[in-house]
Amino acid sequence: MVVMLKDLLSRINPRQAQDSEPTYRIALDIGTEYVKAVFLEQAGGVASIIGVGRSQQDYADMDSGAIANIAGVVRCCRQALTQGSVIAGVKPTEVVVGIAGQFVTGVTRTVFRQRKRPDKGLTRRELSRLVAGVQLEAQQYATEEMAEKMGFKKMDLELVNSAVVDISIDGYQVSNPIDFRGRNVEMTVFMVFAPLVHVSAVKTVVERLDLDLVGLVAEPYAVAASTFTDESYEFGSLVIDIGGGSTDLALIHRGGIVKTKMFGIGGRAFTKGIAAYCRTTLREAEQLKLDYAAGIEVGDEVKEIITADLKIWQDALILALKELYQGQPLPPRVVLCGGGSGLPGILETIAHPKLVESELFAVIPEVRLLQPEDVFGVADPKDFLSAVQDVTPKSIAFQASQAEPKTSTIFGGVRYG
Known part of the structure; x- marks a missing residue:
C-alpha cells in the first residue's frame, strides 16, 4: 500500500476536488537544462496530465539549479507554456513551481x-498558530546556520514549504489532531528554506508570465511525497535526485522527511568536463554525454x-551525506531519479x-532507479512523462494537484496572502 508523505495539515483540510466542473493547473519544473510545464486537469477527484511543454534553457540562464538570468528563464518558460497549452487545449493561470539548488535546505524540528485550555478541543486555528511558531524558530536557526556557512553577518531566508509529519497529544499519537483534548502537544514539522534572492527570482518569473503562484515545493520533498511506500517511511530511505545543475538529497525516516541537502554538482558538470578536455563546445559535449548514456560508442x-x-561527484555526495548523518547509519535503501541518473x-x-x-x-546501499510510473496520485493516460528524467516534474504535478488554492489558509503549512 502507498501513502502520501504525512503532511497532517493536508489531511485536516484536503483540497476540494469533487466539483462537477473540471479545474486546471500548471506544474512548472524550472530545470537547469530544460523547463517542463505539466498541464493538469482535476475532475471528479482525479488529477490527469493533459499536456506537457518542454523548452531547453540557454547555458547562462541557470547556475547550480538556481535562476541566473530572469529574462532568459521567462523566455524559456513562455515557450514551454505555449507548447503545453496547444497540446492541452487550455490556458490555466494557477501554477505550482518546483524549487531546487545548492542553497535550498530542509530541516526537521520537534x-x-x-x-492553556486542555479541556477544549484543538482547533485548526490553534494548530496553525502552533505551526507558525515552530516555523519562526526554525527560520531563525536556519538563517544563522546558512549565514555562518556562507561567511555573511546577515542573510535572508524564506520558508518554501513545510509539513507536519508527526503529532501527539499527552503522548497519544493522532493522525488528525482536530477536536482532541489534552494539555501536552508534541509536534514534528519538516520545513524547507531558500535564500530570498532565489525565491524572489522564481516569483518574479511567475509574475512576468502572468500566472498566479499557488505555492512552491522543494523538489526532493515532492519526489518523496509522491513515490514512497509505507515500508520506505517505516524503515527509512534516501532520495537522490541528480538534476542538470545540482544533486538533491532527502533523508526519510520515522514517517517523514528528516532533512534535505543539495550540492551544486549535476549533469552539467560532466558536460563541462567533456567540453574542457575534448576542446569542444558545450552543445557538442552534451551530445557526447547523451550518446555515451545511450550506449553509443564515443571513444575512450x-x-x-x-x-x-x-x-569527484562521489566525494561531493559523501560530504553532503555527512550533513544528513545523525549518529546512526543512513538507511541502505536508496532511490535515484533525475536526468543525471541515467549516466553509466x-x-x-x-x-x-x-x-x-x-x-x-x-x-553497501541498495540503489533503485525510479521511473515515472512509480509516481502515484496523478494519471498520465497519454504517457507524456515516460522517461527517467520525468520523475521530478510528475512529482511536482502530484503536489500541484494536492495544493490548496491561494485563498486558502494552508498549503503544506505555508501561508500565502
Missing part, C-alpha cells in the same frame, strides 16, 4: 507545547573523463564500498 577519452568526474556508472558510484568506509552506511 517541539513541545502546553495548551570521453569514458575516462566521465569516470574521473564520477569520483552512477549506480555503481553510489553502491560503492567507499560509502561504507566513510562510516555513513553499515552496508
Whole structure:
C-alpha cells in the first residue's frame, strides 16, 4: 500500500476536488537544462496530465539549479507554456513551481507545547498558530546556520514549504489532531528554506508570465511525497535526485522527511568536463554525454573523463551525506531519479564500498532507479512523462494537484496572502 508523505495539515483540510466542473493547473519544473510545464486537469477527484511543454534553457540562464538570468528563464518558460497549452487545449493561470539548488535546505524540528485550555478541543486555528511558531524558530536557526556557512553577518531566508509529519497529544499519537483534548502537544514539522534572492527570482518569473503562484515545493520533498511506500517511511530511505545543475538529497525516516541537502554538482558538470578536455563546445559535449548514456560508442577519452568526474561527484555526495548523518547509519535503501541518473556508472558510484568506509552506511546501499510510473496520485493516460528524467516534474504535478488554492489558509503549512 502507498501513502502520501504525512503532511497532517493536508489531511485536516484536503483540497476540494469533487466539483462537477473540471479545474486546471500548471506544474512548472524550472530545470537547469530544460523547463517542463505539466498541464493538469482535476475532475471528479482525479488529477490527469493533459499536456506537457518542454523548452531547453540557454547555458547562462541557470547556475547550480538556481535562476541566473530572469529574462532568459521567462523566455524559456513562455515557450514551454505555449507548447503545453496547444497540446492541452487550455490556458490555466494557477501554477505550482518546483524549487531546487545548492542553497535550498530542509530541516526537521520537534517541539513541545502546553495548551492553556486542555479541556477544549484543538482547533485548526490553534494548530496553525502552533505551526507558525515552530516555523519562526526554525527560520531563525536556519538563517544563522546558512549565514555562518556562507561567511555573511546577515542573510535572508524564506520558508518554501513545510509539513507536519508527526503529532501527539499527552503522548497519544493522532493522525488528525482536530477536536482532541489534552494539555501536552508534541509536534514534528519538516520545513524547507531558500535564500530570498532565489525565491524572489522564481516569483518574479511567475509574475512576468502572468500566472498566479499557488505555492512552491522543494523538489526532493515532492519526489518523496509522491513515490514512497509505507515500508520506505517505516524503515527509512534516501532520495537522490541528480538534476542538470545540482544533486538533491532527502533523508526519510520515522514517517517523514528528516532533512534535505543539495550540492551544486549535476549533469552539467560532466558536460563541462567533456567540453574542457575534448576542446569542444558545450552543445557538442552534451551530445557526447547523451550518446555515451545511450550506449553509443564515443571513444575512450570521453569514458575516462566521465569516470574521473564520477569520483569527484562521489566525494561531493559523501560530504553532503555527512550533513544528513545523525549518529546512526543512513538507511541502505536508496532511490535515484533525475536526468543525471541515467549516466553509466552512477549506480555503481553510489553502491560503492567507499560509502561504507566513510562510516555513513553499515552496508553497501541498495540503489533503485525510479521511473515515472512509480509516481502515484496523478494519471498520465497519454504517457507524456515516460522517461527517467520525468520523475521530478510528475512529482511536482502530484503536489500541484494536492495544493490548496491561494485563498486558502494552508498549503503544506505555508501561508500565502
